[in-house]
Amino acid sequence: MTEVRQGLVWMVKQLLPPACPLCLRSFPEKWTEPFCADCLSGFRPLPEIHCPICALPYLTGSHSSHRCGRCTINPPPFAKVYPLGLYQYQLRDAIHQFKFNQKVGLDRPFATLLNRIIADLTVTLIVPVPLHRKRLQQRSYNQALLLARELARLKKIPLAKDRLQKTVETLAQQELTAREREKNLKQAFQVKGTLDGERILLVDDVLTTGATAVACSRVLLAAGAAEVQVAVLGRAPIG
Ligand SMILES: [Zn+2]
Ligand SMILES: [Zn+2]
Incomplete structure (x- = not known):
């Protein structure tokens, strides 16, 4: 049927x-x-002046792309964040449709655009940020996995579907401060097996404080990955 x-x-x-x-x-x-x-015109690209590590956009008045305060004081374990655009206006609405509104068909169009941003990136394995089993049951799909699968297809790179797992159910991140987010996510992720020398592209829908990307990158590197880069659809304008 x-x-x-x-x-x-x-x-x-x-x-x-x-x-x-x-x-x-x-x-x-x-x-x-x-x-x-x-x-497309409603998707605002990342401003040229931004942090070269976490892609935090700077307000007008900044003239050079220096590291932001947080990346200077406490450098993240990932090498660089590649966002499709700013998590604002139409892109924010579109991501909400993709994430909460069952608009799963947005995976391919989004991946097509994001793939242009990471065109020159050399990676060996694509890893989606996982959802905890319970959250996956509630939502029925993981938007990061859908996006990662399409990127893997376009880049012709293997997708590691279940290697990174979220084993601890955490509180919704939206309500928490940056410090609380980090604490909330500590030990929430685990890697199955080893990742000897793999150059990883970690894929998620949105990057806000980067706490999720930091927590995932830590365990990926601890499992033997050589490097972690991060690709997201939306970069929040504040960290
Ligand atoms: Zn349209
Ligand atoms: Zn930064």
């Missing part, structure tokens, strides 16, 4: 003109971008 339904969905899709996966308006003829021009 599911196969019949999938077949029908496929047939209907072939009959309908291609449309923007966000606003559902038809694409103009010969359109090759994954979203329409209107939606």
Whole structure:
């Protein structure tokens, strides 16, 4: 039955003109971008002046991309964060659709854009930030895994689906300060097996304080990874 339904969905899709996966308006003829021009113009790119490690954007007035205070005092274990754009306005709304609203079909269009940002990056393994089993049951899918799977397909690099696991259920991060977030996540993640010399691309939807990326990177490096880079859809404008 599911196969019949999938077949029908496929047939209907072939009959309908291609449309923007966000606003559902038809694409103009010969359109090759994954979203329409209107939606794309609402995705604000990371400002040129930002922290070279955690991608924290600086307000106008800064003239050079120096390390931010936090990365200077307490350098994170990951090498660099690559965001698609600022976690604001349309991109923020689109990420919410992807994360909470069952809009799982945004995985491929998002990955297409994010893949351009990391085009020159050499990595050997793609690892999604995992959800705890209970959270996964509530939400039914892990948006970071969907995104990582598409990036792995585009970059032709293996995906490590279950190597990094979240073994401790933690409080929702949104309500916590940066320090509380770090404490909350300490020992929340575990790696199965070893990662001898792997150069990892850690994939998540949003980076705010970076506490999740820090906690994941620590265990990945402790398991033998040579390096961790981080790719996210949205970089919050404040750390
Ligand atoms: Zn659109
Ligand atoms: Zn920084």
